[in-house]
Amino acid sequence: MRLILLGPPGSGKGTQAQRLVERDGLVQLSTGEMLRAAVAAGTTVGLKAKDIMAAGGLVPDEIVVGIISDRIDQPDAKSGFVLDGFPRTVPQAEALDALLKHKHMKLDAVIELRVNEGALLSRVEARVAEMRARGEDVRADDTPEVLTRRLANYRAQTEPLIHYYSERRKLITVDGMMSIEEVTKEISRILHAIAKAQKPAKKGSRKSVAGTKKTAKKAGSRGGKPGPKRPVSVKKAAKTALRAAKRAVGGLRKGAKTASRKVVKKLTKKRAKA
Ligand code: ADP
Numbered sequence: 001m002r003l004i005l006l007g008p009p010g011s012g013k014g015t016q017a018q019r020l021v022e023r024d025g026l027v028q029l030s031t032g033e034m035l036r037a038a039v040a041a042g043t044t045v046g047l048k049a050k051d052i053m054a055a056g057g058l059v060p061d062e063i064v065v066g067i068i069s070d071r072i073d074q075p076d077a078k079s080g081f082v083l084d085g086f087p088r089t090v091p092q093a094e095a096l097d098a099l100l101k102h103k104h105m106k107l108d109a110v111i112e113l114r115v116n117e118g119a120l121l122s123r124v125e126a127r128v129a130e131m132r133a134r135g136e137d138v139r140a141d142d143t144p145e146v147l148t149r150r151l152a153n154y155r156a157q158t159e160p161l162i163h164y165y166s167e168r169r170k171l172i173t174v175d176g177m178m179s180i181e182e183v184t185k186e187i188s189r190i191l192h193a194i195a196k197a198q199k200p201a202k203k204g205s206r207k208s209v210a211g212t213k214k215t216a217k218k219a220g221s222r223g224g225k226p227g228p229k230r231p232v233s234v235k236k237a238a239k240t241a242l243r244a245a246k247r248a249v250g251g252l253r254k255g256a257k258t259a260s261r262k263v264v265k266k267l268t269k270k271r272a273k274a
Helices: 013-024 031-041 044-054 061-072 090-102 117-133 144-158 160-167 180-198 209-221 234-273
Strands: 002-006 027-030 081-084 109-114 171-175
Touching: 002 013, 002 160, 013 027, 013 081, 013 109, 013 180, 027 031, 027 061, 031 044, 031 061, 031 081, 044 061, 061 090, 090 160, 109 160, 109 180, 117 144, 144 160, 160 171, 171 180
Parallel strands: 002 081, 002 109, 027 081, 109 171
Antiparallel strands: none
16 A cells, blocks of 8 residues: 655644554655654755754755655565655655656555644644653754744645645545544545455456466466367467456456545545535
8 A cells, every 4th residue: 555644744644654554564654754864864865954854944855755766665665655744745746656657656545634723733732742751852843933834834835735636536634633543543444445445346347367367377278289169279378368367457457446536536525525
């Protein structure tokens, strides 16, 4: 599963991403975390990002796109990932589209955590207090002044992504004002619905991949000898099996695409009603 978590600072992206890591075995790709690690390690990227981040600005697109591209190539990200804090601008989203296309990967869904702005400051304040209580370093950008700038950036640069992904039928909005537990449950419900919709088409309606494999094996096993009804050469049988396999895989891809779109549409409608 390849997901994006979208939401303003304090909406709970990081918390939910971590739960997806623990429960669903996805890899969390958080540009914020990666940049903070780069700053702490004093790398070239870290040196470039340090002051921008402390002031609540956005690190240049080419830096974050580069980081994400490299990270997606790591073996642990092959089975799925959840992007948290990326993309943050429309050009980043376009770069991600191009990148995934190039890597022959597909994005499954974009989950937007919608939260009342009034709640964000107190959430971030609570996070700061918890970190202090645990004796952890508090983020340089978790002050009321910088948070105001981060929020303004979110509204101007990141919010347009809601429209971007909604147009591409990828967006699913979750009420981020619910408890952490409830948000997790809702996300889990969505992921199950997507996974179910992506399963191979119903029995009888389209050939399954397994069925195709069988066909291919059967055709090949004739070994050039005449079949029960008509003599079929190995070459011809292999060709037929290949065509069948291509048809089945094409059908499955199409089926999965339509199904995931259906789920997104259904969930969005349901939520809009609520
Ligand atoms: P939050 O979502 O709470 O603002 P993050 O940890 O995601 O926090 O990001 C912290 C900071 O890192 C941002 O304010 C920004 O300076 C930088 N950053 C993170 N992701 C990106 C990105 N995709 N593009 C540009 N800057 C980013």
